[in-house]
Amino acid sequence: MNDDLIGASIPRIDGIEKVTGSAVYAADMKMPGMLYAKMLLSPHAHATIVGVNVERARKVPGVRAVLVGKDLPYRIGLYMVDKPVLADRKVRYHGEPVAAVAATSEEAATEAIDLIEVEYEPLEAVTDAREALKPDAPLVHEDLHEYKYVKGVFFPVPHTNIANHFKLRKGDVEEGFRRSYRIIENQFYAPQVQHVPLETHATIAHWKPSGSIEIWTSAQSPFAVRNLLSVALGISHSRIRVVVLYVGGAFGGKAGIHLEPLVALLSKSSGFKPVKLVATRHEEFKTLPCRQGLHARIKTGVSKSGRIIAEEIEYVWDAGAYADYGVNIGRASGYSGAGPYDIENVKIDSLTVYTNKPFGTAYRGFGHVELFWAVESQMDIAAASIDMDPVEFRMKNLLAPGSMTITGEKVTSHTGSVKKCLKQVANEIGWGKQSSPKSAGRRVRGKGIAVLHKAPAMPPNTASSAIIKFNEDATADVIVSGVDYGQGTATSLSQIAAYALRLPFDRIHFVWAKDTDRCPYDWQTVASRLTVMAGICIMRAAEDAIDQIKSTAARALGVEKHQLEVENGKVFVASDPSRMLDYKDVVMGYMFPSGNSIGGPVIGRGSYVAEGLTNLDPETGQGLPALNWTYGAHGVEVEVDLETGDIEIIKIVSAFDVGRVINEDLCRGQVRGGVVQGLGTTLIEQYLYDGEGHLLNDSLTDYKIPTSKDIPREMVQILIETPHDKGPFGARGIAEHPMISVPSAVANALFNATGVRIRDLPLNPERVCLALRQRTK
Amino acid sequence: MQHITFTLNREPVSLEVEDHWTLLRVLRESLSLTGTKEGCGRGECGACTVIVDGKPVNSCLVLAAEVDGCEVLTIEGEMRDGKLSPLQQAFIDTGAIQCGFCTPGMVMSARALLMRNPDPSEPEIVEAICGNLCRCTGYEPIIRAIKEAARREMSHER
Known part of the structure; x- marks a missing residue:
C-alpha cells in the first residue's frame, strides 16, 4: 500500500475536528484571569500626535492597562525595521493603532478607548505612490536613514519615500530596442486588495512575572513571531513561547508579526495578566495589512518574427505606511519580473514606496498577481502588434531547458515546463475554436490565456527541520513547525512520512499544535515552501529513524545492518524475510530473552537549509534567488454583457507543473480556491479612499469577496509532473500560484470578446461598461 | 439582565x-x-x-x-450518537474544508436547507449558502458536499 501513498487523495487529517466545531482557534481560547484588549485607531491618514490624554480612560472600572506610543520605544520588522508597536509622534495611515487598553471586560475596554483624547495636527497625506516619488512629496518616514534593515539585500533611499530600490540589468535594452521591429509601451495598475481570511487576527499573550512570555496566536509562523519579538524587545528567544493551534485562513496576511507585541506589552503593564485581542472586521481591513498596490510601466521590443528582444520595466509598489514585507515583495517581483520568458535584454527597476495608506504585506503570490497583471496583459498587446496569435507568440519566447532566466539561472529539465502548461491549457479551453454557443445579442464571448511563474521568495539561508519520534505502539509522531492554515500540508506531509517510514498511513500522528518550546525550528509558513522544505526534512528524519531501527535490529537478529530492509512497520533480513522484527519490538529498544537490552527510543532528526542560493548583485540583480520555480497557465472563456459590463466566467482551465502530486484532491483544492480568490481580485475587489486617504470600504458590505453565486460555471485543473531535483518525490510548491495571472487571463478574454483593453484592475462592471461606451464613441 | x-x-x-x-x-x-x-x-x-x-x-x-x-x-448538535452526520462526512469526503473557519456556519446553513428541502437542486444549494463566505475552497466542493449529503441522507447512508 505504501507505494500508492504518494499522489493519493487521502482526506485531510484535520477534517473531523473542523467539521464538528471542536477545532480550537486562538479566539476560542480563554485563560484564567484573562483581560480583553481594544485599540484606538487613527482617524487621519497623516498627522502629528500633539498630545494624548489617558487620565479618564484609566479611571474606568476594570481597566488594568492603557498604553500609548511614547510608552513603547520599539520598532519591529523582518526586512525593514520600520514599524512602531503603537504610533508615536505621528500617525501614518487611517486606522493605525494609537493607543490600547486592557480591561476585565470588552465593555470596559471599549468605554476606556472612547475616553482617550488625542490631539492631532493633520499633515498633508501622500496617497499615490507615483506622487510619493516626487521631490516635494511629504515624507512618510523622515527617519528612514536611521532604520535598521537587511543590508546588501535591500536598498532604501534616505530622505525619500523609497523603502527599497531593486535593480535588474541584463544585456543592453537600448541596443535591443534599436533592433526591434515594434516597440510597445503600456502602463498598468493593480489597487490594494485584502486577504479577507474568515478568521480575523487574534492573539492571547501572557507576560509572566518571571519575565518569560507565552503567546497563543493566529500567526502563520510561530518562529518568526518569536524571533521578531525577541529582537524588538531584547528578550532571549528562550524566554518566549509561541503556540499556534488552528488558523482560520491566512494567505500571507498572518506571516511575520502583527498584534503579538502590543498584546504582550499590555499583559506586562496590566500586572502580568493574560490579555486577549481579537481584531474586528473593520480592524482587519484598516489596521492590519493588505496587498500592496502596483503601478507598472512596461516597454517591450519585439522582432518581426515574434521574439522579444528587449524589455524595460518599472514597478512602483504602493507599500502603504510600512514596508517591512513590501521591500521583499519589491525585490521578488524584480528578480522574476519579466515572467517566464527568455529575453536577451532586460532592465527592471522595482521601487517599494511609502504612502499614507494601510500597509501591504505578503498575499498569495507575493507580488506576482500584480506583476503578472501587467506582464501578461502586455504580452497579448505585443502579440497583437505583430498580428501574431497570443499562444504562438508566447511559445516562441517561453523559457525552456537551456535558456537563461533574467538573473542568469540556467533552466534545466528539472526546472519544469511552462510550455507544457500553456499547451495543455490552450488545448482544454479550445484555443482557436469558436465559442459555443456563439456570441449573441448583448452577450458576447471570448477567450484569453496567460502564463505565470513564481519561486519561494525567501532569504538564501532559509531553514526547516523535523523530528520523528516513535511511540510504544510503533506509531510515529511527526513534528514540524510549519502551520497548516487550510492548505492541507499536514496531510501531505503525513503521507510523505508514512511513505518514508514504511508505515501504514494510520500509524502517523502529525502533531498539530505548533509550539516553539516543543517543535523544531522552521523559518516561516510562507512562499509555498512547506511541502518542499519540510518534506525534505521529514524524508531525512525518517531515514535517520530507520537507520536507528536497523542498527538495533541488526544486533538483535545477528546480521549486518545493510542486510536489512523495512516494509509495512517491520524490519527483516532481505534474503530471509522470516527473520523479522516488528517496529514495536525495536523502537523503544530491543530486549533479548535474557533481559539484556540495546538501542533505546528512536528519534529521527531531519534538517534542511535552502542550498545553492545566493544574494543578488546590488547593481544588476544577477544571482540565484530561487529554490524552485513553479510554472503555470490559465485559459479562460468569458461572457460579457455589453449593456451592464458584467463579466461571467464560463470556464477556466488552470495547469501547473507541480513536479509531483503528493495528494491529488488537496492539490486540486489549492488550485480551485486560488482561482476563485484570483477572480475576486480580477472582478470586484479594491480598497477605496476619499481624497484625504480615508479608507471607505472597511467592511464586507462595502468590500465584497466572491460568494457561492460568483464562481465559474466550470473549473478544470491540470496537474503536470516534471520532477524537481530537490523536492520530495520531485514536488514543487503550488499554494500561491493558482491566484497568479487570473486577472490577465480574464482581461485578455475580455479583449478577445469585445476589443476593449483595460489596464486598471478590477474589471468591475462599471469600468468595463465605461470602456465599452468609450469604444462605441 | x-x-x-x-x-x-x-x-x-x-x-x-x-x-x-x-x-x-x-x-x-x-x-x-x-x-x-x-x-x-x-x-x-x-x-x-x-x-x-x-x-x-x-x-x-x-x-x-x-x-x-x-x-x-x-x-x-450536528453529530448524533457520537457519529458524524452524513452532511459532516460529505464535507470531509469532497474536500469542502480548508481552514475550517467558515465550516461550522456553512454546515448549519446546509443543515437548515436539508431540513426544509431534503432534495435540493444545485441553484437551491447555491442560494442557501450564498450568505456564508468562504475564502479558501472556491465553493465548488461545498456545493458537491451538500448534494452528496442529500443523496446519502435520503438513502440512509452515512
Whole structure:
C-alpha cells in the first residue's frame, strides 16, 4: 500500500475536528484571569500626535492597562525595521493603532478607548505612490536613514519615500530596442486588495512575572513571531513561547508579526495578566495589512518574427505606511519580473514606496498577481502588434531547458515546463475554436490565456527541520513547525512520512499544535515552501529513524545492518524475510530473552537549509534567488454583457507543473480556491479612499469577496509532473500560484470578446461598461 | 439582565443574559460552545450561522433574549450518537474544508436547507449558502458536499 501513498487523495487529517466545531482557534481560547484588549485607531491618514490624554480612560472600572506610543520605544520588522508597536509622534495611515487598553471586560475596554483624547495636527497625506516619488512629496518616514534593515539585500533611499530600490540589468535594452521591429509601451495598475481570511487576527499573550512570555496566536509562523519579538524587545528567544493551534485562513496576511507585541506589552503593564485581542472586521481591513498596490510601466521590443528582444520595466509598489514585507515583495517581483520568458535584454527597476495608506504585506503570490497583471496583459498587446496569435507568440519566447532566466539561472529539465502548461491549457479551453454557443445579442464571448511563474521568495539561508519520534505502539509522531492554515500540508506531509517510514498511513500522528518550546525550528509558513522544505526534512528524519531501527535490529537478529530492509512497520533480513522484527519490538529498544537490552527510543532528526542560493548583485540583480520555480497557465472563456459590463466566467482551465502530486484532491483544492480568490481580485475587489486617504470600504458590505453565486460555471485543473531535483518525490510548491495571472487571463478574454483593453484592475462592471461606451464613441 | 430558557441541541438550557448580549456571545462566552465562529459581528459573513426554530440565522444579529422559548441548533448538535452526520462526512469526503473557519456556519446553513428541502437542486444549494463566505475552497466542493449529503441522507447512508 505504501507505494500508492504518494499522489493519493487521502482526506485531510484535520477534517473531523473542523467539521464538528471542536477545532480550537486562538479566539476560542480563554485563560484564567484573562483581560480583553481594544485599540484606538487613527482617524487621519497623516498627522502629528500633539498630545494624548489617558487620565479618564484609566479611571474606568476594570481597566488594568492603557498604553500609548511614547510608552513603547520599539520598532519591529523582518526586512525593514520600520514599524512602531503603537504610533508615536505621528500617525501614518487611517486606522493605525494609537493607543490600547486592557480591561476585565470588552465593555470596559471599549468605554476606556472612547475616553482617550488625542490631539492631532493633520499633515498633508501622500496617497499615490507615483506622487510619493516626487521631490516635494511629504515624507512618510523622515527617519528612514536611521532604520535598521537587511543590508546588501535591500536598498532604501534616505530622505525619500523609497523603502527599497531593486535593480535588474541584463544585456543592453537600448541596443535591443534599436533592433526591434515594434516597440510597445503600456502602463498598468493593480489597487490594494485584502486577504479577507474568515478568521480575523487574534492573539492571547501572557507576560509572566518571571519575565518569560507565552503567546497563543493566529500567526502563520510561530518562529518568526518569536524571533521578531525577541529582537524588538531584547528578550532571549528562550524566554518566549509561541503556540499556534488552528488558523482560520491566512494567505500571507498572518506571516511575520502583527498584534503579538502590543498584546504582550499590555499583559506586562496590566500586572502580568493574560490579555486577549481579537481584531474586528473593520480592524482587519484598516489596521492590519493588505496587498500592496502596483503601478507598472512596461516597454517591450519585439522582432518581426515574434521574439522579444528587449524589455524595460518599472514597478512602483504602493507599500502603504510600512514596508517591512513590501521591500521583499519589491525585490521578488524584480528578480522574476519579466515572467517566464527568455529575453536577451532586460532592465527592471522595482521601487517599494511609502504612502499614507494601510500597509501591504505578503498575499498569495507575493507580488506576482500584480506583476503578472501587467506582464501578461502586455504580452497579448505585443502579440497583437505583430498580428501574431497570443499562444504562438508566447511559445516562441517561453523559457525552456537551456535558456537563461533574467538573473542568469540556467533552466534545466528539472526546472519544469511552462510550455507544457500553456499547451495543455490552450488545448482544454479550445484555443482557436469558436465559442459555443456563439456570441449573441448583448452577450458576447471570448477567450484569453496567460502564463505565470513564481519561486519561494525567501532569504538564501532559509531553514526547516523535523523530528520523528516513535511511540510504544510503533506509531510515529511527526513534528514540524510549519502551520497548516487550510492548505492541507499536514496531510501531505503525513503521507510523505508514512511513505518514508514504511508505515501504514494510520500509524502517523502529525502533531498539530505548533509550539516553539516543543517543535523544531522552521523559518516561516510562507512562499509555498512547506511541502518542499519540510518534506525534505521529514524524508531525512525518517531515514535517520530507520537507520536507528536497523542498527538495533541488526544486533538483535545477528546480521549486518545493510542486510536489512523495512516494509509495512517491520524490519527483516532481505534474503530471509522470516527473520523479522516488528517496529514495536525495536523502537523503544530491543530486549533479548535474557533481559539484556540495546538501542533505546528512536528519534529521527531531519534538517534542511535552502542550498545553492545566493544574494543578488546590488547593481544588476544577477544571482540565484530561487529554490524552485513553479510554472503555470490559465485559459479562460468569458461572457460579457455589453449593456451592464458584467463579466461571467464560463470556464477556466488552470495547469501547473507541480513536479509531483503528493495528494491529488488537496492539490486540486489549492488550485480551485486560488482561482476563485484570483477572480475576486480580477472582478470586484479594491480598497477605496476619499481624497484625504480615508479608507471607505472597511467592511464586507462595502468590500465584497466572491460568494457561492460568483464562481465559474466550470473549473478544470491540470496537474503536470516534471520532477524537481530537490523536492520530495520531485514536488514543487503550488499554494500561491493558482491566484497568479487570473486577472490577465480574464482581461485578455475580455479583449478577445469585445476589443476593449483595460489596464486598471478590477474589471468591475462599471469600468468595463465605461470602456465599452468609450469604444462605441 | 433577564432569564431565558430555550432548547439547545435538543437539551433544555436556562441562564441569565444581559439585554444587549447577542446569541453568538452567549453561545461562545456563557455556554463555551466555541464551534460557532465570529467572522464580522454584523451579519456579513455567515460564520456564526446557527438554526433557530428551523431557520438559519446569523447569531451575531440575534439578541440572546430573542431565543427565549426557541429551539436552537449549533454545530455542536450536528453529530448524533457520537457519529458524524452524513452532511459532516460529505464535507470531509469532497474536500469542502480548508481552514475550517467558515465550516461550522456553512454546515448549519446546509443543515437548515436539508431540513426544509431534503432534495435540493444545485441553484437551491447555491442560494442557501450564498450568505456564508468562504475564502479558501472556491465553493465548488461545498456545493458537491451538500448534494452528496442529500443523496446519502435520503438513502440512509452515512
